[in-house]
Amino acid sequence: MGWLRLFENRPLSTLDLAFVMFVVGIGWVTWDFIRTTWWLLADRIIPASEMLISWGEPPAQLESFKESGTRLIGLVRYSATCPECAAAIELRYGQAHQRRRLFGCCVEAPHEHVFTFDRVKRQGWRIH
Ligand SMILES: [Zn+2]
Incomplete structure (x- = not known):
């Protein structure tokens, strides 16, 4: 109804x-x-919205996993320490054609200390 009023x-x-x-917001x-x-x-995994975690907490992820044959969605937090500079590593989306792939990025050198992330094996390898 409100939309039709715009054409008066x-x-x-x-x-x-x-x-x-x-x-537009809705x-x-x-x-x-x-x-x-x-x-x-x-x-199977995405960064969790800021609405799901408090301000002071490090980033978390929403993960879809199977448990006893049932697929569940859980709030998880994958964290690691950068082997190059001992800072924390956060999961972030890549860029361009890898914009849906999560990478482990060092918080101190996010473009230099970058690692792959395999959530099944829970390991990654340095890219840069
Ligand atoms: Zn680092």
């Missing part, structure tokens, strides 16, 4: 702009939820 021949009001912003949140759920089911 009348001056544009602040309420109209607020409505459009609200619809659309964005819905799309983001669908996309992250799809990526979780397809890739």
Whole structure:
């Protein structure tokens, strides 16, 4: 109904702009939820939203795993210490064609100390 009011021949009001912003916001949140759920089911692991962890905590991940034949989704935290500089390693998405692949990136040198991540074997190898 509110959408149809936008096509009336009348001056544009602040309420109209607020409505459009609200619809775009709802659309964005819905799309983001669908996309992250799809990526979780397809890739088995995604970075957890900031809504799921508190501010002071290190990043966590949502993981889809099988337990007793049932597929579950759990909040997990994979962490490691960088073998080059002893700083923490965080899982981050890659770039370009590897934007859905998680890499272990050192928090002190995130572009230099980069490692692969195999969540099944729970190990990785240095890339850079
Ligand atoms: Zn490092």
